[in-house]
Amino acid sequence: MRIVVALTGASGMIYAQRLLDNLDTSQHEVHLVMSNYAQVVIGQELPEGLRVAAGVTKHSLKSMSAPFASGSNAFDAMVVIPCTMGTMGRIAHGYSEDVLLRGADVMLKERKKLILVPRETPLSLVHVKNMELLLLAGATLLPANPSFYMNPKTIEELVDTVVGRVLDHLGIQNKVVKRWQEEAE
Secondary structure, three states, X not given: OEEEEEEOOOOOHHHHHHHHHOOOOOOOEEEEEEOHHHHHHHHHHOOOOOOOOOOOEEEXXXXXXXXXXXXXXXXXXXXXXEEOHHHHHHHHOOOOOOHHHHHHHHHHHOOOEEEEEEOOOOOOHHHXXXXXXXXXXXXXXXXXXXXXXXXXXXXXXXXXXXXXXXXXXXXXXXXXXXXXXOOOO
């Protein structure tokens, strides 16, 4: 697959890190773009910085020459993780002033997978209406709501309950989390 991973300035950079850790660049073409404020949040939340595997192509936010900025070179999927409400609103209303927003716009118009991982609470009516627009346009909203039924023991295991779902929605086989099992009768 050809996948764009986009990071915005929402708290939750560990979600982005764990996604990048679990995308095999020998099997997938992975491109990375970050908002300006994502860099600040990385500095606050990932003291050792963002680990980016060899083979991941990084793009400047202002470079509109990235291949995923055009529908004639549409990628298979894009994940915005974590996704700020501001980014979500700009995507919902078609603002494409940088390559991150343009990439999301291309994914929607080309009917490709756009997965947004918001990490915000509480939600306002404006947020919900933007989410409605995005769902109607074909985006997948996958909030960073971890699950607890598998009794995660570490922060990484907790985070991986969300990352595993992102990988599932990308269609990438993974063993990031234990699967729900049918009860024995």
